[in-house]
Amino acid sequence: MAKSCKGLARELVKCLGESVxxxxxxxxxxxxxxxxxxxxxxxxxxxxxxxxxxxxxxVDMRTRIQGNKGY
Incomplete structure (x- = not known):
């Protein structure tokens, strides 16, 4: 589960890197x-x-069992 947010983190860093x-x-x-x-x-x-x-x-136990929703 730790890798489920990795793509969002990369996109956020890329977006912030292009900011003013x-x-x-x-x-x-x-x-x-x-x-x-x-x-x-x-x-x-x-x-x-x-x-x-x-x-x-x-961190939410219900989500930990069901998994993060695809973003």
């Missing part, structure tokens, strides 16, 4: 992950929320 926050302001990806538009794209915000939901699903 990372490229122009030279801040770390971790700092940029907490930002809001216009410093990062709205798509990155959606990916961040989906990734957080996926990680939360790994």
């Amino acid at each position: 926050c990372y490229q122009e302001e030279k801040r770390s990806l971790r700092d940029c992950a907490g930002e809001h538009p216009p410093k990062i794209a709205p798509a990155c915000v959606g990916l961040r929320e989906t990734y957080a939901k996926c990680k939360r699903g790994q």
